[in-house]
Amino acid sequence: MSFCLTFHSILDNNIRHVYSGTPLQLTYRHSSEYPNMDQLRQRKDNQQLKNAVLRTSEYRSEYRCLIPRAPAFRIMSRHEIEEVVARLTRPTIASQGVTGTSERMMVKDQASKHPKYLGLKQVSGEEINGIVSRVNKPTRMSLIRDRSGGNMMPEVAA
Numbered sequence: 537m538s539f540c541l542t543f544h545s546i547l548d549n550n551i552r553h554v555y556s557g558t559p560l561q562l563t564y565r566h567s568s569e570y571p572n573m574d575q576l577r578q579r580k581d582n583q584q585l586k587n588a589v590l591r592t593s594e595y596r597s598e599y600r601c602l603i604p605r606a607p608a609f610r611i612m613s614r615h616e617i618e619e620v621v622a623r624l625t626r627p628t629i630a631s632q633g634v635t636g637t638s639e640r641m642m643v644k645d646q647a648s649k650h651p652k653y654l655g656l657k658q659v660s661g662e663e664i665n666g667i668v669s670r671v672n673k674p675t676r677m678s679l680i681r682d683r684s685g686g687n688m689m690p691e692v693a694a
Contacts, residue, residue, distance in 0.1 A: 571579070593602035612620075674682075
């Protein structure tokens, strides 16, 4: 015959529990796991979102919720409203159309008449030499490439 005295066997055979039923499940306090980086980032994002919502919203008691403050709902004087209405009701160039022609026709017309598109600008020899020397001047990246032997990619062993 073995003599067994474990914690659970003592509780099961305890005289106090014979008539009152089995003992309640005991729960012990334990610390929660440490949050990982994803959980920390999510918590930070949620806090920033909450702060942004609180900063840009207004609590309305009749709806019992936060309503975003929109520029359309700001309080304005009659003169400010008239300025906004005048600006919004003024026809735009797109709504009127530019002399009834399409964009393609306008570009073609400009290309046939405008000196910028025709290349009619006269350039002196001095200016040409300046442009050529500027274009031929080595860039910072080309200098680095030259110093490193011309090969920026690491060699792959075959």
